Amino acid sequence: MESKHNFDLSVYLVTSPVASFPSEDAYLKHLETALSSDAITVLQLREKKLSDDAFLALARKVKKLTDKAKVPLVINDNLFVCKEVGAEGLHIGWDDVGYETARKELPESTFIGLSASTLDQALACARLKADYIGLGPIFPTSSKPDANPPCFAYGAREILEELSKLEGAPPVVGIGGIDEGNTEYLQWMCNDGRSGVTLDGVAVISAIMASPQPDEAAKRLKELWERTTYTFAPKPVTLEVPSGTAFRTVLGKVREKKPLVHNMTNTVVQTISANMLLAFHASPIMSLASSEVEDLSKICDGVVLNIGTLDESTSTLFTKAVAAYNAAGKVVVFDPVGAGATKLRRETTKRILESGYITVIKGNASEIATVAGDLAGSVAEQRGVDAVKSDSSVDVQAELVLKVAKRYRTTVVQTGEVDIVSDGTRTWTLRNGTPLQELTTGAGCALGGILAASVAAGGDVAGSCVVGLTAYNLAAERAAKVVGDSSPGSFVGVWVDEVHKAVKDAGAGGYDGARVELLK
Numbered sequence: 001m002e003s004k005h006n007f008d009l010s011v012y013l014v015t016s017p018v019a020s021f022p023s024e025d026a027y028l029k030h031l032e033t034a035l036s037s038d039a040i041t042v043l044q045l046r047e048k049k050l051s052d053d054a055f056l057a058l059a060r061k062v063k064k065l066t067d068k069a070k071v072p073l074v075i076n077d078n079l080f081v082c083k084e085v086g087a088e089g090l091h092i093g094w095d096d097v098g099y100e101t102a103r104k105e106l107p108e109s110t111f112i113g114l115s116a117s118t119l120d121q122a123l124a125c126a127r128l129k130a131d132y133i134g135l136g137p138i139f140p141t142s143s144k145p146d147a148n149p150p151c152f153a154y155g156a157r158e159i160l161e162e163l164s165k166l167e168g169a170p171p172v173v174g175i176g177g178i179d180e181g182n183t184e185y186l187q188w189m190c191n192d193g194r195s196g197v198t199l200d201g202v203a204v205i206s207a208i209m210a211s212p213q214p215d216e217a218a219k220r221l222k223e224l225w226e227r228t229t230y231t232f233a234p235k236p237v238t239l240e241v242p243s244g245t246a247f248r249t250v251l252g253k254v255r256e257k258k259p260l261v262h263n264m265t266n267t268v269v270q271t272i273s274a275n276m277l278l279a280f281h282a283s284p285i286m287s288l289a290s291s292e293v294e295d296l297s298k299i300c301d302g303v304v305l306n307i308g309t310l311d312e313s314t315s316t317l318f319t320k321a322v323a324a325y326n327a328a329g330k331v332v333v334f335d336p337v338g339a340g341a342t343k344l345r346r347e348t349t350k351r352i353l354e355s356g357y358i359t360v361i362k363g364n365a366s367e368i369a370t371v372a373g374d375l376a377g378s379v380a381e382q383r384g385v386d387a388v389k390s391d392s393s394v395d396v397q398a399e400l401v402l403k404v405a406k407r408y409r410t411t412v413v414q415t416g417e418v419d420i421v422s423d424g425t426r427t428w429t430l431r432n433g434t435p436l437q438e439l440t441t442g443a444g445c446a447l448g449g450i451l452a453a454s455v456a457a458g459g460d461v462a463g464s465c466v467v468g469l470t471a472y473n474l475a476a477e478r479a480a481k482v483v484g485d486s487s488p489g490s491f492v493g494v495w496v497d498e499v500h501k502a503v504k505d506a507g508a509g510g511y512d513g514a515r516v517e518l519l520k
């Protein structure tokens with residue numbers, strides 16, 4: 001979408017204060033270098049603390065640079081400077097009075113952008129016929145400490161969806177906490193090919209202003225922004241699920257490929273997780289070392305991020321892992337263990353979810369309700385790491401799982417007596433398993449590895465999850481028959497045996513007894 005002035009909003013640089021540079025010369029040199037990249041499409045001059053005269057003097061110098069680079073100059077929040085310097089645009093904070101005044105005083109050809117943080121503000125900007133909307137903060141940012149809470153990539157997309165329903169809605173540039181690490185993800189979340197729903201560009205401050213090589217930084221941002229294929233994007237749907245054929249195909253591929261799964265998991269479930277992966281004919285490597293993440297992302301087929309025994313450094317470690325595995329195009333399974341139980345768990349969960357593409361979010365009903373947040377309607381109940389039994393019907397829960405999958409453009413696996421899997425389009429219920437699994441610590445955590453291995457081998461994300469989980473739970477049923485209902489201790493060992501046999505004999509009636517239903 002282009003504004004009426006045909007300005008390209010794609011890489012929109014907002015300056016940091018001249019006072020944050022050693023000298024005005026150093027600042028101007030920095031801008032000139034950035035502009036020499038040919039990647040910046042708009043430059044907004046933002047100075048909150050200068051007098052009008054000092055702002056105007058600086059704006060005149062910057063205008064020379066932007067004119068030379070043929071980049072439109074936008075003045076932040078100062079109508080006087082905008083008029084005097086003859087800038088191409090004015091950007092004002094959310095303020096309809098300011099907008100009306102500026103519109104009257106500025107030539108028709110000067111474009112005026114407005115900031116919006118919420119859907120209501122964005123709709124109001126559209127009604128005012130602003131020339132563009134600066135939507136944000138998208139991600140948390142320290143550049144503007146007084147900013148409203150971030151709307152995150154999914155929130156931006158939900159606002160864009162509403163705007164797209166209006167006739168002639170303004171183009172939108174995202175702002176706030178955007179950098180090289182999250183640009184591709186934001187682009188993928190917002191521009192998913194549905195007609196009319198587009199984010200038109202990314203506005204950045206520190207990604208270019210704090211870079212020692214602002215021209216290179218600008219080029220990299222433009223390249224990331226213009227990407228239309230994404231290393232992390234899920235493979236196309238190839239499996240017809242449920243079917244014995246899909247079951248045999250995925251398990252056969254697991255056996256062939258022996259996926260190597262990096263487990264960044266809690267201290268309680270290390271052994272059961274590693275043993276289940278070996279039994280599943282995959283390979284585990286257990287590591288929580290930050291300095292190993294990059295190397296492991298290159299050799300592993302996927303990673304499991306499990307916050308069961310988290311600490312204050314977990315969110316930084318796991319967001320680093322999301323970035324590395326996204327860049328490598330590998331599977332990321334996130335298990336927000338006990339997500340609703342404490343503030344640390346809620347905050348860590350949120351940060352990881354927003355940091356990049358998660359291939360599969362896996363959790364029990366309480367954890368998924370926490371991830372769902374406002375979609376769940378009421379505050380999710382969670383006392384420890386186990387699920388609090390939900391009063392909602394399977395249909396209501398399936399609806400929520402579907403909504404979470406849609407919101408995060410991912411696959412969600414909710415475990416319990418009835419498991420629910422959804423990729424936002426297809427939703428299944430799975431009714432295999434045994435109550436003995438509830439008496440086995442790590443039954444859910446170890447499943448994270450099974451899902452990572454299944455997806456790494458099977459491709460089709462949700463279809464492979466359904467197969468992996470069905471094989472796992474059918475094996476549990478068989479084990480329960482062997483040990484009886486009152487032997488959770490012996491159960492685990494026999495369950496591991498049965499998982500091993502399930503993959504080994506994938507072709508031989510292993511799918512018998514599967515209770516998987518694709519919901520309409």
Ligand SMILES: Nc1ncnc2c1ncn2[C@@H]1O[C@H](COP(=O)(O)OP(=O)(O)OP(=O)(O)O)[C@@H](O)[C@H]1O
Nearest residue numbers: 364415416417433434435437438441442443444445
């Ligand atoms: N009552 C039940 N009947 C059948 N299967 C069950 C039952 N409860 C759990 N399961 C199965 O057990 C596995 C773990 O699910 P659960 O929801 O207990 O995970 P969790 O709470 O994350 O576990 P943990 O934190 O102990 O690892 C899944 O495969 C699920 O299908």
Ligand SMILES: Cc1ncsc1CCO
Nearest residue numbers: 266268308309337385442
């Ligand atoms: C019991 C327990 N506590 C933290 S993690 C964990 C393993 C099951 O999730």
